[in-house]
Amino acid sequence: MARADGDDRRFDTPKGLGRSGSPLRLSGDRDRFGRFTEVVARGMGTPWFLLGLTVFVAAWMLWNTLAPANLQFDRADYGFIALTLMLSLQASYAAPLILLAQNRQDDRDRVQIEQDRQRAERNLADTEYLAREVVALRIAVRDLASKDFIRQELRQVLDELDRRDDEDTANGS
Template sequence: MAERLDQPRESRRSFFPRPSTDQDAAGRASESIARFLGTPSFIFWLTIFCIVWLVWNSWGPEGLRFDKASNGFTVLTLMLSLQASYAAPLILLAQNRQADRDRVQAEQDRQRSERNLADTEFLAREMAAVRIALGEVATRDFVRSELRNLLEELATEQAEDDEAEGAHDRAEARAPRSERKGERKRPTA
């Protein structure tokens, strides 16, 4: 049977048990070491260490020198290579953890932005609804103009009523006295 390339292989059992490590603890340790390796104090102390090493093995007592200059300071080179070989993976582990944190932060920022956009769109729709509703509401100036028109109509009607009443009064005044008071003429017999 042919193996499928789109699926991972089944894990093989090993004769040797794998040591279980806390990934988070290892990550925190690698970050703390990587942080220290990236500080000026690390460079300072490494420089002091190398200077002391070179001075001791160049001008120190002949019998106490442990890394000969004639051999090119082989032990120092080996120690610095060992330090670099451990520093590189620790720095990469720290960068991977930082990338994971950045990815989570970017996802949270994206979700927050989506919520803000949805809230903004909702508020824009609500504002549009309020504007439409306010377009149908009578404003103070509109109510004042309507009241003025009503007052003018009432004043006109009052004037017409007063004029009609005045005409009626004048008509009564012109009528003979007996008709004014509602008296009838007595028939003369």
């Protein structure tokens, strides 16, 4: 999203960090790796991932425990060494990917908080302006003549005219 002043930073990029300063240069979209980490972190945080991993580990252990010895590839006698290595490798990649995704979310949260703060300041300024306008209108309305006042004045004028007509009729007749 480009701005009018030529600054092409996005709102999901932390303030002070340019997108061009990234050590990872992927062809096309420079933010692809960051989105990949978020997809992985979201996937690992689901019940389906845990269920799938549990089924995979259970199947692995069952196969290597109950299958004929010549078909077993990771024997239980040795403590499922290959399974342990695979799970350790998965964990060693999962932790940094989750931290990267969390850092990106923190950056987005910081931007959102700043936008909320600015919006709150604008709302406060608008509210103060409207309050001043309401006070000015109250003062202006207080100086205006009410309907009752105008009716009373008109009645007095009509009474005065009626009185003059009565006097003119009494004097002229």
